[in-house]
Amino acid sequence: MDLLTNLDIGFQAALSLHNLTFCFIGVLVGTAIGMLPGLGPLATIAMLLPLTYALEPVSGLIMIAGIYYGAQYGGSTTAILVNLPGESSSVVSCLDGHQMARKGRAGAALAIAALGSFFAGTVATLLIAAFSPVLAEVAFLFGPVEYFAMMVLGLTAATLLAHGSFIKGVAMVLTGLILGLVGADVNSGTYRFTFGSFSLTEGIEFVAVAMGLFAFTDIVANIRSNQARDVASPSLRNLMMSAKEFRQAVFPVIRGTAIGSMLGLLPGGGAMISSFASYAVEKRVSRHPEEFGQGAVAGLAGPEAANNAGAQTSFIPMLTLGIPSNGVMALMIGALMVHNIAPGPFVMVSNPEVFWGLIASMWIGNAMLVVLNLPLIPLWVRLIQVQYWVLFPIILVVCCVGLFSINNNVVPIYFAAGFTVLGCLFWRMRAEAAPLLLGFILGPLMEEHFRRSLLLSRGDLSIFWHSPLSVAMLSIAAAMCLVILLPQIRKGRKAAFEEEA
Amino acid sequence: MFSKSSGRADLEAGLFFTGFGVLTAALSLQYPLGTIAMMGPGMFPFMLGTILAILGLVMLLSGLSGMGEESRSLPLVPTLLISLSILAFAVLLVRVGLAAAIVAQVFIALWASEHFSWKRAVALSLGLLAFCYVVFVYFLGISVPLLAV
Numbered sequence: 001m002d003l004l005t006n007l008d009i010g011f012q013a014a015l016s017l018h019n020l021t022f023c024f025i026g027v028l029v030g031t032a033i034g035m036l037p038g039l040g041p042l043a044t045i046a047m048l049l050p051l052t053y054a055l056e057p058v059s060g061l062i063m064i065a066g067i068y069y070g071a072q073y074g075g076s077t078t079a080i081l082v083n084l085p086g087e088s089s090s091v092v093s094c095l096d097g098h099q100m101a102r103k104g105r106a107g108a109a110l111a112i113a114a115l116g117s118f119f120a121g122t123v124a125t126l127l128i129a130a131f132s133p134v135l136a137e138v139a140f141l142f143g144p145v146e147y148f149a150m151m152v153l154g155l156t157a158a159t160l161l162a163h164g165s166f167i168k169g170v171a172m173v174l175t176g177l178i179l180g181l182v183g184a185d186v187n188s189g190t191y192r193f194t195f196g197s198f199s200l201t202e203g204i205e206f207v208a209v210a211m212g213l214f215a216f217t218d219i220v221a222n223i224r225s226n227q228a229r230d231v232a233s234p235s236l237r238n239l240m241m242s243a244k245e246f247r248q249a250v251f252p253v254i255r256g257t258a259i260g261s262m263l264g265l266l267p268g269g270g271a272m273i274s275s276f277a278s279y280a281v282e283k284r285v286s287r288h289p290e291e292f293g294q295g296a297v298a299g300l301a302g303p304e305a306a307n308n309a310g311a312q313t314s315f316i317p318m319l320t321l322g323i324p325s326n327g328v329m330a331l332m333i334g335a336l337m338v339h340n341i342a343p344g345p346f347v348m349v350s351n352p353e354v355f356w357g358l359i360a361s362m363w364i365g366n367a368m369l370v371v372l373n374l375p376l377i378p379l380w381v382r383l384i385q386v387q388y389w390v391l392f393p394i395i396l397v398v399c400c401v402g403l404f405s406i407n408n409n410v411v412p413i414y415f416a417a418g419f420t421v422l423g424c425l426f427w428r429m430r431a432e433a434a435p436l437l438l439g440f441i442l443g444p445l446m447e448e449h450f451r452r453s454l455l456l457s458r459g460d461l462s463i464f465w466h467s468p469l470s471v472a473m474l475s476i477a478a479a480m481c482l483v484i485l486l487p488q489i490r491k492g493r494k495a496a497f498e499e500e501a
Numbered sequence: 502m503f504s505k506s507s508g509r510a511d512l513e514a515g516l517f518f519t520g521f522g523v524l525t526a527a528l529s530l531q532y533p534l535g536t537i538a539m540m541g542p543g544m545f546p547f548m549l550g551t552i553l554a555i556l557g558l559v560m561l562l563s564g565l566s567g568m569g570e571e572s573r574s575l576p577l578v579p580t581l582l583i584s585l586s587i588l589a590f591a592v593l594l595v596r597v598g599l600a601a602a603i604v605a606q607v608f609i610a611l612w613a614s615e616h617f618s619w620k621r622a623v624a625l626s627l628g629l630l631a632f633c634y635v636v637f638v639y640f641l642g643i644s645v646p647l648l649a650v
Binding site: 051054165167168170171174175177178181185187188190192193216219220223224387388389390392393394396397398400401404405408410413414416417420421424425427428429430431447450451454455457458459461 | 510511513514517518521522525528529532533536537538539540541542543544545546549550552553556557559560570572573574575576579580583584586587588590591592594595599602603606607610611613614615616621625629633637641643644645
């Protein structure tokens with residue numbers, strides 16, 4: 001009963017008063033930012049990252065994880081109540097959730113969303129606990145060749161599934177990889193791209209990159225947008241769902257959980273794709289597809305379960321392989337590295353309390369969210385009415401003080417200012433910034449494994465074709481590139497033909 | 502749906518990535534490249550820079566042919582003011598202290614929005630000053646002087 005012993009270690013770590021407090025703060029903050037449009041989980045986690053440096057690693061990670069899945073809950077609450085997706089993953093919940101609210105079933109809709117998410121969270125937590133050790137066993141067999149191939153696959157898939165143009169995503173990954181190489185070279189000790197500056201010898205501060213590209217760029221992008229929102233607070237007298245609604249929700253929740261758990265595992269997957277996929281599936285299997293968009297219970301329950309399950313299982317590749325599948329996971333890896341924990345299969349052995357504590361805290365956090373969310377809804381509704389001009393100076397100041405607190409040094413603040421300008425340029429060019437962050441985290445690692453592989457093979461590039469695992473991963477990556485590029489080439493040709501005609 | 506856009510976004514992105522790639526590749530030449538088997542510190546960045554430059558050129562071409570995406574219009578004044586407010590914070594923090602840094606940042610940043618008023622800026626500055634002092638200095642014990650002399 002290895003699983004039980006492990007979970008026992010986890011619950012002991014997670015149930016300490018200290019960690020429970022941080023779990024609570026995490027889900028509370030997460031719910032709040034999930035509600036506020038224009039403030040996403042990436043920006044918030046970047047903002048709070050310096051604060052976690054002072055904490056124990058497990059407490060810091062528990063808090064960050066809480067923010068991440070708390071945001072899923074918060075996002076769906078605003079989606080249902082005011083038809084405003086606080087998070088991109090809750091866009092789908094607007095469709096049927098808000099229709100239910102307009103029919104006077106707001107309470108029932110919120111209850112379905114919360115309980116469906118809780119069910120999905122429980123299943124996903126068990127999945128993580130059961131499968132992570134297995135996956136880690138596989139990861140122990142990996143040599144540098146397989147690691148390099150896996151990073152190529154991970155980065156390709158993450159770029160592919162992120163929105164925006166594929167080629168720009170790849171360019172952003174490469175830019176991130178290059179920026180990640182700044183500082184001392186591990187093998188030779190040479191200082192690269194430091195331009196003689198001492199503050200660059202340890203590389204560019206990761207938090208400065210994340211804040212500049214996400215928190216500060218978001219401010220510039222949102223500052224002029226019209227923030228007028230009329231919040232019609234629906235009556236919440238009836239939180240109970242009827243027996244009929246319960247029956248209608250059961251199977252969509254189970255299907256949504258299954259879809260979300262699988263899609264969350266994929267690099268680049270996670271909450272958003274899961275919810276869209278689940279909505280499509282529910283509509284297809286439903287006997288009354290015409291009800292979708294008119295307040296169908298299945299159209300809310302499925303995606304809600306799916307986005308929570310996806311958010312949770314996306315932790316698996318990060319925890320077992322050390323490969324971030326999305327921007328939030330990249331930030332988690334950054335947080336681990338600050339505490340000198342190298343992410344990968346070794347974490348489970350070297351820091352079992354961190355690994356299992358985090359997993360146990362996810363289940364506790366999900367339970368907290370159900371208890372916390374339903375009674376606090378009136379408070380949350382008032383929070384949505386906060387004006388953006390109050391919000392953004394707070395974000396700016398808290399971020400800047402946080403940046404200073406990393407090393408008691410203002411240099412990271414200067415870098416954050418630079419990356420703000422860069423982030424704004426990327427925003428203008430429609431280049432997504434998340435792939436850059438993934439590249440930035442993986443840059444030094446990728447170089448190391450690449451160099452080590454070729455050292456082993458004495459410069460023979462065919463080493464990447466000799467390991468069956470590496471061949472499989474590289475061919476999947478290549479196939480994915482082809483699939484995305486082919487239609488574009490065809491479309492380009494078609495456009496060319498049309499022009500001739 | 503298939504109306505021809507000017508492809509400004511791809512044009513700009515192409516220029517940027519080509520430039521950045523060429524710059525990286527050129528800068529990595531100052532470090533030993535080594536051989537494929539024994540790579541020096543310059544090899545990997547040189548490869549990355551080269552690939553990036555090629556991708557940039559592809560984007561540039563698609564932008565020039567007008568098939569690329571339309572760029573978003575970047576609000577220039579807020580971009581500059583927000584960046585400036587961050588710089589002002591950094592400069593003032595070590596020279597004058599936290600109080601001045603926060604006030605300057607709030608005023609400059611709020612100036613960027615359409616909702617600027619003196620009353621709001623003063624209220625926000627005072628509130629944030631109290632908040633930062635309590636949370637960062639008192640609870641987390643960060644050594645940042647309220648007023649550096």
